[in-house]
Amino acid sequence: MSGTMSVAPEPAGIVIVGASLAGLRGAETLRQAGYDGPLTIVGDEPYLPYDRPPLSKHVLAGELAPDATQLPNLVPLDARWRLGRPAITLDPGARTLTLAGGAVLGFDRLLVATGARARPWPDPAGARLAGVHTLRGRDDAASLRADLARGPGHVVIVGAGLIGCEAASCCRDLGLPVTLLDPNPAPLARSLGAVVGGVLAACLRDAGVDFRPGTQVAALEGDEAVRRVRLADGAIVAADLVIVALGAMRATGWLAQSGLRADVGGVTCDGFCRVLAADGAPVPAVYAAGDVARWPIPLYGGRLVSVEHWGNAVEQGRHAARNMLAAPGDQRPYAHLPAFWSSQFGINVKAVGLTEGADSLAVVQGSLAARRFLAVYGRAGRSIAAVSFDEARWLPAYAERVAAGAPFPPIRQATDQPAIVRHPPGFPKARGSGAGTGTTGGRHG
Numbered sequence: 001m002s003g004t005m006s007v008a009p010e011p012a013g014i015v016i017v018g019a020s021l022a023g024l025r026g027a028e029t030l031r032q033a034g035y036d037g038p039l040t041i042v043g044d045e046p047y048l049p050y051d052r053p054p055l056s057k058h059v060l061a062g063e064l065a066p067d068a069t070q071l072p073n074l075v076p077l078d079a080r081w082r083l084g085r086p087a088i089t090l091d092p093g094a095r096t097l098t099l100a101g102g103a104v105l106g107f108d109r110l111l112v113a114t115g116a117r118a119r120p121w122p123d124p125a126g127a128r129l130a131g132v133h134t135l136r137g138r139d140d141a142a143s144l145r146a147d148l149a150r151g152p153g154h155v156v157i158v159g160a161g162l163i164g165c166e167a168a169s170c171c172r173d174l175g176l177p178v179t180l181l182d183p184n185p186a187p188l189a190r191s192l193g194a195v196v197g198g199v200l201a202a203c204l205r206d207a208g209v210d211f212r213p214g215t216q217v218a219a220l221e222g223d224e225a226v227r228r229v230r231l232a233d234g235a236i237v238a239a240d241l242v243i244v245a246l247g248a249m250r251a252t253g254w255l256a257q258s259g260l261r262a263d264v265g266g267v268t269c270d271g272f273c274r275v276l277a278a279d280g281a282p283v284p285a286v287y288a289a290g291d292v293a294r295w296p297i298p299l300y301g302g303r304l305v306s307v308e309h310w311g312n313a314v315e316q317g318r319h320a321a322r323n324m325l326a327a328p329g330d331q332r333p334y335a336h337l338p339a340f341w342s343s344q345f346g347i348n349v350k351a352v353g354l355t356e357g358a359d360s361l362a363v364v365q366g367s368l369a370a371r372r373f374l375a376v377y378g379r380a381g382r383s384i385a386a387v388s389f390d391e392a393r394w395l396p397a398y399a400e401r402v403a404a405g406a407p408f409p410p411i412r413q414a415t416d417q418p419a420i421v422r423h424p425p426g427f428p429k430a431r432g433s434g435a436g437t438g439t440t441g442g443r444h445g
């Protein structure tokens with residue numbers, strides 16, 4: 001015996017990068033499924049996982065403090081939390097990753113759950129002005145809420161996607177004057193089409209929002225603080241607070257040198273949530289879930305999609321975790337029907353499926369005029385998606401039909417069904433670039 005004690009290196013175990021919804025639900029599933037080895041959760045934010053949907057609703061409204069959004073732990077995790085530092089590189093061959101500051105973590109299996117970041121205003125000079133905000137995280141919401149509470153004279157929101165519309169709704173509830181600018185003909189036009197978006201446009205206007213469709217923003221201007229928004233046609237809109245709601249970019253920068261298929265549209269997986277290398281082969285032991293993942297969706301012919309939906313983060317986080325523990329032959333393909341909800345202007349919006357390629361729309365319950373309806377999207381005679389405004393009672397039945405690829409429209413002559421009214425859905429021509437491509441609910445800012 002030499003007299004010196006050799007300490008066995010700690011087993012690397014499972015590492016999850018991204019301490020948010022998909023990562024947390026994945027971690028819980030690992031423990032529930034009996035994994036009792038080392039578990040490390042890396043997050044660049046200094047917080048334990050919290051919930052984002054309330055940030056653009058109750059937190060902006062001042063009804064909920066930003067730190068009251070923490071997600072509950074559904075099972076004890078016994079995890080090592082490495083919070084406040086991002087992972088900056090990954091070497092899948094060596095099964096190591098590096099954190100900012102230099103720490104190197106080994107892993108046996110890895111779950112990539114780094115989500116997405118708000119797309120910033122493209123001109124850094126404009127983006128840096130005081131009073132210019134994006135909204136993705138808890139700190140963003142706290143800072144935006146603080147500025148709103150000061151009672152700005154005029155709020156301008158750039159982008160009429162879900163977050164832009166939710167923010168407009170909150171600002172009007174706070175009594176603040178709001179202008180909402182978007183290049184498309186209607187709010188949510190890229191995800192829900194201009195016919196359904198037109199209903200929201202009417203809600204915006206009734207609530208007193210100065211909604212300007214078909215508007216391109218050229219610049220955010222000011223001295224130290226933002227003072228005005230210059231439009232592409234030269235017009236000026238006065239502003240002392242600007243919310244940039246231009247959608248999200250997947251947080252994949254740290255994977256740039258990893259040899260994985262990753263870009264701002266996501267990290268590409270196979271149907272089992274296994275991340276693919278540049279040559280298209282699954283990388284052993286590396287999985288992805290949540291907003292960051294781009295996967296082949298069986299319900300829509302296996303085309304690659306990534307969605308920014310709470311429900312997908314939960315389900316895919318759990319699914320990836322189960323597959324991480326399963327023997328290769330026992331892994332299950334991820335078959336998920338995308339779904340999201342939103343609340344704005346007192347309306348509960350819920351949607352299922354993907355609208356990409358929709359060529360028709362049928363209002364099958366209620367009416368657009370009453371702003372209480374359920375509408376189905378069709379493509380080549382099949383039902384591909386459905387959306388409800390304050391009419392979710394029937395949505396599960398339609399979700400089933402969408403999941404089954406039923407003929408369009410799927411349910412006819414139900415006892416309480418009015419005459420079905422058909423419309424062209426009204427999608428703007430250049431659809432589908434960027435985050436959340438072609439989903440009913442890619443949040444599109």
Ligand SMILES: Cc1cc2nc3c(=O)[nH]c(=O)nc-3n(C[C@H](O)[C@H](O)[C@H](O)COP(=O)(O)OP(=O)(O)OC[C@H]3O[C@@H](n4cnc5c(N)ncnc54)[C@H](O)[C@@H]3O)c2cc1C
Nearest residue numbers: 018020021022044052053086087114115290291308309310
């Ligand atoms: C304001 C807002 C409102 C929303 N409202 C709704 C809604 O009403 N309905 C709905 O269905 N969906 C909604 N969503 C979408 C939903 O919240 C997301 O789909 C969900 O948060 C995705 O979870 P995730 O864990 O995949 O990613 P995220 O929640 O984005 O979490 C990823 C985490 O990883 C961290 N990270 C990134 N890079 C690194 C790195 N290199 N190293 C370490 N950590 C890293 C991030 O900082 C973040 O903490 C909303 C989103 C936002 C932003």
